[in-house]
Amino acid sequence: MNNYLIAVVDDDRNIRELVEAYLSKENYRTVGLESAEEALRQWHDDPPDMWVLDVMLPGMDGYEFCKRIRSEAEVPIIMISARDNEVDKILGLELGSDDYLVKPFSPRELVARVKRHLQRWYKSRGSEENAQELQSSPRIEVGQLELIVEERRVRWLGEEVEVTSKEFSLLKMFAERPNRAFTRDEILILVWGDDYFGSDRAVDHLVKRIRKKMDDLPIESVWGHGYRLRNEGGEQ
Incomplete structure (x- = not known):
C-alpha cells in the first residue's frame, strides 16, 4: 500500500465520495473537503501529496x-469542472494546475491521470535529489543572482527569496547558461520532464511568478522563441 495522501476538494458530496472510493481501491489515502x-x-495541518480540485x-x-x-x-493539482471552455482550461493551467478534467468524467480516467502525475512528479523529485548530490558547483552566481545549490536556496540583490522546487529548477537552468535563449x-x-503533457503556458506562468518575487531580475522574453537570463558582460 502506498502512502500518498490525495485531497479531493468538491462541494458535491456524491462526486467527492465517488472519487474517493475509486482512489481508495487503488490503495491511495484520501481526505474529502x-x-x-x-x-x-x-494544507497547513497535513499537506496532501496531490489535489483533485x-x-x-x-x-x-x-x-x-x-x-x-x-x-x-509544486505538488500535482488536477482541476475538475463542469466548464468545458478552452479559456477556463487555459486559466487553470496558467495558475499552475497540472491537468484539467471536464465533468462528467470517467472515474477510471481520473485515477489513471492521478497515477501518471504522481509517478512523474515524485520521480522528478528523486532525480533532482540525485542530481543535487552529484552537483560539482555548490554555488552559481550570475550578476546579483546567487543560487546555493546544495541547500536549494536563492539570493537576489543580497536578500534571500523563498522559491518552489520548479522555480529553483528554472533559475538553475538559466543561471548555468546565462544569455542562452531556451x-x-x-x-x-x-x-517538468519529457513526459509532461500539459500546455506550454505553464512556462509563462512560472516565469511570471519568478518575476513577481524578484523585481528587476533580467529574465527576458525572446519573441516567438522562449526566455533567457541576461548577463551583461558575461560570456554567451
Whole structure:
C-alpha cells in the first residue's frame, strides 16, 4: 500500500465520495473537503501529496486556491469542472494546475491521470535529489543572482527569496547558461520532464511568478522563441 495522501476538494458530496472510493481501491489515502477554506487548513495541518480540485467552490474558488498552493509548492493539482471552455482550461493551467478534467468524467480516467502525475512528479523529485548530490558547483552566481545549490536556496540583490522546487529548477537552468535563449519546449523538458503533457503556458506562468518575487531580475522574453537570463558582460 502506498502512502500518498490525495485531497479531493468538491462541494458535491456524491462526486467527492465517488472519487474517493475509486482512489481508495487503488490503495491511495484520501481526505474529502467541501471548500477551499477547509483545504487550506488541511494544507497547513497535513499537506496532501496531490489535489483533485473542483473549480466552482463556495467562498474561495478553485482558481484562487490553486494559485495559493502553487505559490508555496509544486505538488500535482488536477482541476475538475463542469466548464468545458478552452479559456477556463487555459486559466487553470496558467495558475499552475497540472491537468484539467471536464465533468462528467470517467472515474477510471481520473485515477489513471492521478497515477501518471504522481509517478512523474515524485520521480522528478528523486532525480533532482540525485542530481543535487552529484552537483560539482555548490554555488552559481550570475550578476546579483546567487543560487546555493546544495541547500536549494536563492539570493537576489543580497536578500534571500523563498522559491518552489520548479522555480529553483528554472533559475538553475538559466543561471548555468546565462544569455542562452531556451524555447518553451526545452524548458518543459528540462524542468517538468519529457513526459509532461500539459500546455506550454505553464512556462509563462512560472516565469511570471519568478518575476513577481524578484523585481528587476533580467529574465527576458525572446519573441516567438522562449526566455533567457541576461548577463551583461558575461560570456554567451
